[in-house]
Amino acid sequence: MMNISDLPSRVSDRLLQPYWDHLLFHHLPLISSPFFPVLLAFSSYVLFSIPFSVLDLLGERVPLFHQYKIQPGRQPTSGMMAKSFMAALYNHIFFVLPSVIISTFFLPAPLLPKDAPTLYEVFIDGLAVLLLFDTQYYIWHFIHHKHPQLYRWVHAIHHEYMAPFSWSTEQLSIPELMTVGFWSNLDPILFKCHPLTIWNITVFSIWMSVEDHIGYDLPWTLNHLVPFGLLGGAPAHDMHHQRPSSNYAPFFSHWDRIFGTAVPLKKKLPRL
Numbered sequence: 001m002m003n004i005s006d007l008p009s010r011v012s013d014r015l016l017q018p019y020w021d022h023l024l025f026h027h028l029p030l031i032s033s034p035f036f037p038v039l040l041a042f043s044s045y046v047l048f049s050i051p052f053s054v055l056d057l058l059g060e061r062v063p064l065f066h067q068y069k070i071q072p073g074r075q076p077t078s079g080m081m082a083k084s085f086m087a088a089l090y091n092h093i094f095f096v097l098p099s100v101i102i103s104t105f106f107l108p109a110p111l112l113p114k115d116a117p118t119l120y121e122v123f124i125d126g127l128a129v130l131l132l133f134d135t136q137y138y139i140w141h142f143i144h145h146k147h148p149q150l151y152r153w154v155h156a157i158h159h160e161y162m163a164p165f166s167w168s169t170e171q172l173s174i175p176e177l178m179t180v181g182f183w184s185n186l187d188p189i190l191f192k193c194h195p196l197t198i199w200n201i202t203v204f205s206i207w208m209s210v211e212d213h214i215g216y217d218l219p220w221t222l223n224h225l226v227p228f229g230l231l232g233g234a235p236a237h238d239m240h241h242q243r244p245s246s247n248y249a250p251f252f253s254h255w256d257r258i259f260g261t262a263v264p265l266k267k268k269l270p271r272l
């Protein structure tokens with residue numbers, strides 16, 4: 001006899017299984033490739049950034065969106081966007097891809113289980129990984145703003161622009177990219193995440209990182225949809241680019257609140 005308490009997990013078991021079976025049977029060469037996570041991450045960055053760069057280039061011609069621009073006097077140019085994108089592309093071609101190739105000689109091929117994760121597992125494991133990453137990056141970020149040499153040589157390239165824009169999300173130095181990549185690979189292993197959960201975390205965390213940098217306080221972004229101001233989003237991270245001794249956490253707001261580094265966005269900034 002089926003226990004009532006088993007019902008939710010059994011139902012959610014079935015929800016992702018057809019999708020997972022489809023991936024295993026029809027896309028196995030792709031999803032088992034060691035290059036798949038990088039492809040997923042980079043294509044997410046590109047796809048999520050494009051719509052916001054169109055908004056940036058249209059600027060005041062689309063007042064529906066431009067009214068939400070946090071720093072309306074600081075509009076990114078196509079040259080600035082190209083520079084940020086080329087920095088990310090350069091890092092991926094000359095550092096990330098060679099690192100993946102080297103890792104294939106040392107690391108075993110990823111195991112793809114037959115069973116899909118439950119929706120509950122995807123959510124709880126995903127939340128745990130995001131909370132851990134948020135803590136790690138908060139500490140790293142704080143240290144790299146307090147130590148002048150670390151800031152200058154490792155983090156300053158990300159602060160080239162006081163008004164961030166979507167492509168600037170991945171304008172990072174190779175040491176910063178290495179650190180972020182190390183945690184992004186290690187944290188899901190610590191929580192024994194299913195590959196499908198890991199790929200969800202990859203796409204979702206890149207969406208949140210791009211949202212941090214869009215430069216618009218849109219009413220439907222995650223920081224407005226998730227209650228109690230639990231997520232910082234674009235207002236918090238835009239403020240970090242304006243006033244770098246504030247809002248060090250990448251996703252959540254609790255560490256900045258606890259340690260007194262949370263600074264709310266100043267509205268109505270003067271135009272340049």
Ligand SMILES: [Zn+2]
Pocket residue numbers: 158164169213237241
């Ligand atoms: Zn930033």
Ligand SMILES: [Zn+2]
Pocket residue numbers: 141145155159240244
């Ligand atoms: Zn910073």
